[in-house]
Amino acid sequence: MASPAATAGALARRPLIHPLIVRVTHWINAAAIIIMVMSGLEIHNAYPTLPFKVSRAITLGGWLGGATQWHFAAMWVLMTSGLIYVAYGFGSGRFKRKFWPIRPSDVVADIRAAVSRRLSHDDLSIYNSVQRLLYSGVILAGFVAILTGLAIWKPVQFQLLANMFGDFDQARIIHFLAMCAIALFLVIHVVMAVAVPKSLRAMIGGR
């Protein structure tokens, strides 16, 4: 039986994987993204961006008026928390350490390892190449979603931004596609987190 002092010492030696700022902004971002996606799908249903509607079960707001209220409330939360998360990621060098490099050959190798259940999860502080690709990709998709969102929110006041995406209708389609990419990431990310419970605990407790 290890002595209490030894146990405490052992715990203290486990390095902090996710600083508090990363954990807090991660969960705020998660909540905001879910609200944005669900209310966005209700807005989509009013005049579908692509020729299909989605089930009411995964929308939020009840109708177009309620959905727009949710969407334009959560957008401030997402932009603020997302900005803090990204600023910290770049400013602290965390993104560079954890998300880089991303080599195609490593991605392929790690996908093979995951499929054959040989992917190691021993050290949560090191991301495998698939994770690096997914996390970098979702940040990029988020960036596009926010820019196109601002473009269709303010096509006159933010004309230069809107023109970057062609016209209003095109910006709207790109906004929707960026949302699809984020939703797809969400599904994969949650499945991965459930499959490796200690990674979920690390995003809650930091270790």
Add this chain to the structure above:
Amino acid sequence: MFGKTRPRDKDAETIMKEVARRLDMPNRRLFIRNAVGLGSLTLLSGCDVVDGFSAERMLRTMSDFNDKVQALLFDPNKLAREYPESAITRPFPFNAYYSEDKAPIIDPADFHLDITGLAENNKPWTLDELYALPRFTQITRHICIEGWSAIGKWTGVRFSEFLARISADTSAKYVTFRCDDNFVTSIDMPTALHPQTQLTFWFDGEVLPRKYGFPMKLRIPTKLGFKNPKHIGEIEIGNDFNGGYWETYGYNWFSGL
């Protein structure tokens, strides 16, 4: 009666608005159901999720905040993009809270536009008098809150010119439009004075058709479609916030582009 002055009891009107806001919101139960279903989310952690009004109050607070942000973002000198004739969407979509056949039938001979509130010249205007005003044409994109858009060609008097003609107090905060299809909306004065805000009498080169708002609509290319009132019967300049038809149900009031 079309075009007649509409006497209103302010207190009764306020009470009726509040009652309407609470009771008549479309799909309100569904709205609350969805809110409650997400009670575990961080954004709602400070709310009593059993009472849907709490989520509703939060959303209205955020909507009011968005009104203020949008007012700050509004550049009175920035023009909406104008398009060539070849870009015009034909046929232009009909859009209202009623079906096309329910659009009001207005007799031009009997029509007059009422001016109320803070305007020195409040005489009613006949259509001939309105048609005689200096006109300009714009080809701009109409954007509906639903997400569709269409490019149209509208001709009429610059609204700022009209406000000058009636000696309106442009230091007032709002301009409210009461329409003969029972629609109401209001806009901020900076938008009313924007050079592209137009009191429209002609559409695509012809007298404004019934389906598009005969005898006049307000064309505002810097606001969402539902803020472009049709069949206008009365224009009120003032400092009382009157919201509007869709705004009562939850659409954001400023809804600027």
